[in-house]
Amino acid sequence: xxxxxxxxxxxxxxxxxxxxLLLAVRIAIPIVLALCLxxxxxxxxxxxxxxxxxxxxxxxxxxxxxxxxxxxxxxERARIDVGHMLEAQPKGSDAQVILAGGNARRLLDQSTSxxxxxxxxxxxxxxxxxxxxxxxxxxxxxxxxxxxxxGSRELAIVSDFQASDWQSAADGAALPALDTLLKQxxxxxxxxxxxxxxxxxxxxxxxxxxxxxxxxxxxxIGIRVRIQNHGKRQWQDVxxxxxxxxxxxxxxxxxxxxxxxxxxxxxxxxxxxxxxxLAVRLEGDSFPDDNAFYLVVQVRNxxxxxxxxxxxxxxxxxxxxxxxxxxLTPYQSASASLKDLIRTTKIEAKKLRETDFKGKEVVxxxxxxxxxxxxxxxxxxxxxxxxxxxxxxxxHCDLDWYNRDFFRKGEGLLPASIKGMQRATSASMPxxxxxxxxxxxxxxxxxxxxxxxxxxxxxQSWFELDLSGNPLAKPILQLDRGSPLIVEKAYGQGRIxxxxxxxxxxWSNLPLQPFYVPLMQRLVTYLATQSTxxxxxxxxxxxxxxxxxxxxxxxxxxxxxxxxxxxxxVKPEGDKSLLESKPISTPGxxxxxxxxxxxxxxxxxxxxxxxxxxxxxxxxxALADRHQAAFVDSFDGWQxxxxxxxxxxxxxQPFLMALLALLFFEVLxxxxxxxx
Numbered sequence: 167x168x169x170x171x172x173x174x175x176x177x178x179x180x181x182x183x184x185x186x187l188l189l190a191v192r193i194a195i196p197i198v199l200a201l202c203l204x205x206x207x208x209x210x211x212x213x214x215x216x217x218x219x220x221x222x223x224x225x226x227x228x229x230x231x232x233x234x235x236x237x238x239x240x241x242e243r244a245r246i247d248v249g250h251m252l253e254a255q256p257k258g259s260d261a262q263v264i265l266a267g268g269n270a271r272r273l274l275d276q277s278t279s280x281x282x283x284x285x286x287x288x289x290x291x292x293x294x295x296x297x298x299x300x301x302x303x304x305x306x307x308x309x310x311x312x313x314x315x316x317g318s319r320e321l322a323i324v325s326d327f328q329a330s331d332w333q334s335a336a337d338g339a340a341l342p343a344l345d346t347l348l349k350q351x352x353x354x355x356x357x358x359x360x361x362x363x364x365x366x367x368x369x370x371x372x373x374x375x376x377x378x379x380x381x382x383x384x385x386x387i388g389i390r391v392r393i394q395n396h397g398k399r400q401w402q403d404v405x406x407x408x409x410x411x412x413x414x415x416x417x418x419x420x421x422x423x424x425x426x427x428x429x430x431x432x433x434x435x436x437x438x439x440x441x442x443x444l445a446v447r448l449e450g451d452s453f454p455d456d457n458a459f460y461l462v463v464q465v466r467n468x469x470x471x472x473x474x475x476x477x478x479x480x481x482x483x484x485x486x487x488x489x490x491x492x493x494l495t496p497y498q499s500a501s502a503s504l505k506d507l508i509r510t511t512k513i514e515a516k517k518l519r520e521t522d523f524k525g526k527e528v529v530x531x532x533x534x535x536x537x538x539x540x541x542x543x544x545x546x547x548x549x550x551x552x553x554x555x556x557x558x559x560x561x562h563c564d565l566d567w568y569n570r571d572f573f574r575k576g577e578g579l580l581p582a583s584i585k586g587m588q589r590a591t592s593a594s595m596p597x598x599x600x601x602x603x604x605x606x607x608x609x610x611x612x613x614x615x616x617x618x619x620x621x622x623x624x625x626q627s628w629f630e631l632d633l634s635g636n637p638l639a640k641p642i643l644q645l646d647r648g649s650p651l652i653v654e655k656a657y658g659q660g661r662i663x664x665x666x667x668x669x670x671x672x673w674s675n676l677p678l679q680p681f682y683v684p685l686m687q688r689l690v691t692y693l694a695t696q697s698t699x700x701x702x703x704x705x706x707x708x709x710x711x712x713x714x715x716x717x718x719x720x721x722x723x724x725x726x727x728x729x730x731x732x733x734x735x736v737k738p739e740g741d742k743s744l745l746e747s748k749p750i751s752t753p754g755x756x757x758x759x760x761x762x763x764x765x766x767x768x769x770x771x772x773x774x775x776x777x778x779x780x781x782x783x784x785x786x787x788a789l790a791d792r793h794q795a796a797f798v799d800s801f802d803g804w805q806x807x808x809x810x811x812x813x814x815x816x817x818x819q820p821f822l823m824a825l826l827a828l829l830f831f832e833v834l835x836x837x838x839x840x841x842x
Contacts (some may be wrong), residue, residue, distance in 0.1 A: 184825040184839050191832045198828060202821040212258060218258035220277065220314030223248055224307045226325035227293045228267035229775040233326075233363040233453055233743045240326045240361040245288050246362070247801045248324065252281040254805060261627030262310045263288065266303035266325070268706030268749070269297025270589060271497040277310060283308040292751040297774050298331040311347065311354055314628055315829045319349065322804070325841030327781045330774050344793055352614065354638050356711060356795035358786055359804060363778060367397035368458040369404065371774035372427070372676025379691040380464045382507035383439060387463060390614065391446050395422040396777045401450060407431045409445040412795050427614070441766040443755045456776045460755055460768035461701050469694045472526045473512040476534035476562050483670070486532035486560060487512055489677035490669045493686040498505045508690060512762040527553065527694035532669040533560025536567040549579060557662065558669040559584070559629045576636035581655035581664045585630040588649065594625035596674075599651060600644040606654070608644060608692035611684065618681025625651075652689075659714075661696050662746035663689060702768035709734075709747040709758070709767065719745045722761065727754030 226250065231241040238246075246382050252261055261281055264275035273287055325332075335341055347354060377388035389408070395401060401422040401571055408415045420428040436442050444461040466633070466687070471494060472489040483489060494508045513522060515534045523529060523544050531537070534557075537545055549555050557580065564585055573580040590596045599620040604613050611617045620643070631650045633639050641650040642663070653664045667673050677680060703709075709724065718737045725731045736743045748754070756767040781789075783799065790797040798804045 167547050178195055179808075184835060188832065188835050189837065190836065191828055195825065195828050195832065198821055198825045200757050202825055207826045212644045214621065218260075218316050219318040219320055220316040221251070221255060221259060221261040221320045222264060222277075222307050222310050222312065223251070223261065224264045224266055224303055224321065224323045224325075225273075225288075226267060226298055226323075226331075227265045227291075227772055228296060228298050228328070228331070229293070230328045230331075230363075230504075230778055231326055231361075232266075232293060232455060233365045233368075233778050235363045235365060240363050241293055243361050244324050247284070248288065249285040249712065249802075250801050251322065251804065251808075252284055254361055254736055254808065255281060259316065260314070264300045264303060264307045264310065265291070266300075267293065268299075270299065270303035270306040272306065272310065272371075274824065277314065279788045296704065296772050297353045298325065298328075299330065300335060301341060301343045305342060308347040308350070310344055312350060317352055318807075319350070319352060320353050321356045322359050322823060326363060327358070327786050328775070329779045329781055330777050331783050332786075336781050336789050341793065348794060350680045356790075357807065358797045359458065360780075360783070360788045360797070360799045362780055362799065365453060365778055367399050367451060368453050368456070368776060369395065369401065369448060369451045369771060370394050371446055371448060371459040372776070374444075374459040374461060375614065375617075376461060376463065377611070378507070379607070379688060379701065380466050380469065380507060380695055381436070382468065382505045384435050384437060385464060385505060385507060386433045386435045387443060389434070389446065389461070391430050391432070391459070392427060392614070393420060393422065393448060394427045394428065394773075394776065395425060396779070397541040398424050400424055405422065405449045406430055407447045407449075408434065409443075409447065410434055410436070413441055421627070429614075433729075436463065436773075439467055441465075441764070443766050443768065445755070453778075454758070455753075456771050456773070458752060458753065459702075459770055462755070462766045462768045463701070464695060468509045469507055469528065469691065470526045471508055471510050471690055471694075472522060472529045473510050474515050474518055474529065474531045474534055474562060475512060476515045476532055478514050486558070486668065486670055487530065488528060489682070490532065490668065490686060493677070493683045494690060496683055508687065517820040523548040523553070524820075528556065528690050529553065530556045530558070530560045530669070530690075534564045535562045535564045536571075538567075539572075542571075546579060549662060551658035552659040554660055554690070554696065555662040556665070556689065556693065557581065558665045558667070561672070573636075581639040581653040581661055581662055582636060582650070583673065584634050584666075585632050588628055588630050588647070590626045593626065597628065597645045597647045597649075598625070599623055600646045602644070604643075606642045609685070610690045611688060612681065617682065618679065620681060620685075622681075623676040623679050624673060625667055625674040625676070627667070631664065631666050656825065659712075661693055663693065702770050703750075704772050705750045705753055705769045706772070708749050709745070709756075712739070715741060715743050718747075723757075723759045725757040725759065726752060727756065728752070771826060783828060 209828055225244060227241065232239050237243065239737045243266055258279065259279040260279040261284060262277040265271050265273055270780050308319055311321060372392045372394045376388045381387045402417045403421060405417055405419055407417050415434065418430055420430050442463045442465055444463055445458055473490060475485050475487040477486045479485040491512060494510050495789045497506045518541055520540050559831045568580060572578050573583045601621055605609050613618050631653055636655065638656045639653050641653050643651040645651050649666065651666055655662050660807050671677050713736055718738050720736045722734050722745060723731050724734055734745055736745045750769050753769050753771050756769065758765045758767060787797045796807055796825065798807055
């Protein structure tokens with residue numbers, strides 16, 4: 167009986183423990199259920215002031231972000247979401263915005279902890295229109311992050327991820343600036359934040375090329391307009407308007423196939439000397455920002471050109487400058503009633519005098535053996551003061567003098583030294599002009615084969631030019647044998663062009679080609695007007711004009727297409743002076759005024775931005791994964807991700823598992839107690 171009493175005491179003690187344990191489990195079940203429904207997160211870091219972050223937002227403000235959408239353009243939504251992102255930052259955090267459209271730039275001089283300043287500043291900042299230069303923008307962002315004071319650093323790349331900007335990176339191209347940024351200590355968190363547009367159809371004017379850079383009064387100028395369809399829809403009878411000096415002149419219509427293009431031409435003649443504006447507009451699509459293209463045409467009385475003939479001849483077309491004279495004055499040569507813009511004066515090289523350069527805009531030396539003494543000094547002064555010089559090679563050139571005195575180790579007028587003569591191996595295998603995308607203003611017209619096929623010219627002989635001795639020399643046209651055909655060099659305020667072949671038909675059939683006339687005229691007008699404003703420039707960059715040093719302090723007024731004006735003062739720039747404006751953000755015709763003198767400027771959008779097709783979500787995710795970054799496409803997604811990064815994961819999932827375990831344990835414990 168004594169032993170039985172001891173067993174009963176032990177069972178009572180065990181039963182009390184199990185009942186207390188059951189009570190504890192039943193009390194814990196509603197507590198854990200409440201915690202599960204509350205979806206708690208770890209917020210202890212905020213309480214101790216350790217949750218503050220240094221946030222840099224790389225904001226795409228390029229032209230494509232302005233594409234309309236049912237929920238608002240990506241640019242509008244981006245500014246709203248940036249405001250929400252800043253509101254969600256812990257107290258004490260600092261932030262900076264890098265604007266990535268065109269040339270990357272900081273919104274503020276430095277990061278700020280007064281976060282409400284950023285949305286106000288963004289509202290006052292105009293969107294740029296240039297494409298995103300990804301690596302440059304990431305470098306600017308990395309520089310801002312490297313100066314961050316908080317231990318937690320974040321980079322949010324907010325963009326529509328337009329394929330034309332990001333495709334190469336999506337295809338595997340390196341982003342060295344991002345790789346460098348990820349090596350910073352402590353390592354920043356990177357998020358790709360996509361804001362998509364639902365606009366897929368878009369028409370744009372890709373280009374509008376002038377037949378001449380400068381024209382004479384009443385001389386017709388041709389405008390070749392290229393229109394692109396960037397969508398899957400076919401367009402019929404799209405209206406295209408031509409405007410001159412703000413007045414609509416005529417309308418033509420074109421049809422465009424799916425993802426196709428159409429080319430349309432206009433002509434117009436101006437009756438007054440001065441700067442005139444031309445604009446081409448199209449109608450039809452819902453995104454009008456890229457439906458216009460602006461140009462400025464310079465109308466002059468005449469350009470004076472001096473032709474210096476190194477091998478004159480009494481026979482027709484046998485002299486070194488005979489073909490040039492025909493090409494530069496075609497109307498006069500044909501006894502036509504139209505007026506030539508260029509007026510030529512031809513002189514033999516042996517009869518050249520110092521006074522012959524006066525009153526000329528361009529001098530052309532064709533197969534001239536040498537220019538020595540005071541004549542060379544006057545020629546050098548002529549170019550330094552803004553004149554243009556074209557040098558055509560030929561069999562009479564004294565190569566020793568050209569390399570020794572004319573080139574003078576890169577310090578003379580000649581853009582390149584001459585190694586020697588090269589010849590085609592056979593008449594059936596001549597050298598030709600290399601086929602490539604032309605970027606120089608004087609030859610960009612020939613990117614379209616309608617302007618003439620440069621590759622049709624055949625070269626049997628040419629001089630091999632060496633550019634290694636002058637880093638300032640740049641090739642304009644190349645031969646397919648790897649040798650430059652035409653090289654350019656700036657000298658003082660003027661420029662020099664060196665051609666490695668003759669201006670006549672002795673070494674090539676270039677003068678016999680139909681494009682010889684427009685090519686020579688464009689080269690001459692480029693040199694004659696190179697110190698003035700070009701036909702058009704792209705938005706995104708500031709207006710920059712170089713003046714002589716004497717112009718320092720003079721004020722100019724720049725008026726934009728909306729009529730708003732800003733005063734710009736000429737500032738010193740080395741041994742010259744510089745007129746520089748703020749970055750141009752709006753396409754259109756601008757007026758630059760100083761006293762009674764007014765010059766027109768034209769600015770256009772970058773045509774690459776008109777193709778609105780974005781990367782797919784899968785492509786952006788793959789790009790983000792490759793760079794250890796996250797991907798979101800909404801503010802809710804970013805907020806959830808940000809909460810996880812800063813405070814840890816939400817705890818409702820483990821609480822749910824604990825609740826299920828407690829319920830199961832309660833059932834088992836209750837059954838055990840019931841069995842006694």
